[in-house]
Amino acid sequence: MKRELLLVCSMVLFLFGTMSAQSPVGVWKTIDDETGSEKSYVEIYEQNGKLYGKILELLLEEDKGKTCDDCPGKKKDQPVQGMEILMGMEKENDGYWSNGKILDPANGKVYKCYIELEGDDKLKVRGYIGFSLLGRTQYWYRK
DSSP, X not given: OHHHHHHHHHXXXXXXXXXXXXXXXXXXXXXXXXTOOEEEEEEEEEETTEEEEEEEEEOSGGGTTOXXXXXXXXXXXXXXXTXXXXXXXXXXXXXXXXXXXXXXXXXXXXXXXXXXXXXXXEEEEEEESSSTTSEEEEEEEXX
């Protein structure tokens, strides 16, 4: 009887552990959706209940030292490395965050954004204009 009870308790704990999604907080390797090349490491962090992300390191030699010539406001002509590119993501449910913005330093444009965990180590990042059907998706991988 004790053995069966222990087995049932172990199964319940396992199921509860697998049902709760991990947080996207951490360091992610970005992959260019057009070329498939590894572009950067981005740190996603939580501040006042929202998620933000900044570029920790540019991985391509030709990108090192680049500035964001076309960025709006205070980010114009600032170094891309260290720049905040993910802003104000709000938690909708486990593993899904939306209502934020993402900056593409390559063209200086800011897009609406949502992110969604697909497993523990894969993050779907969708930037779009208007509604989410008009946009681009990248997959980032936990470092």
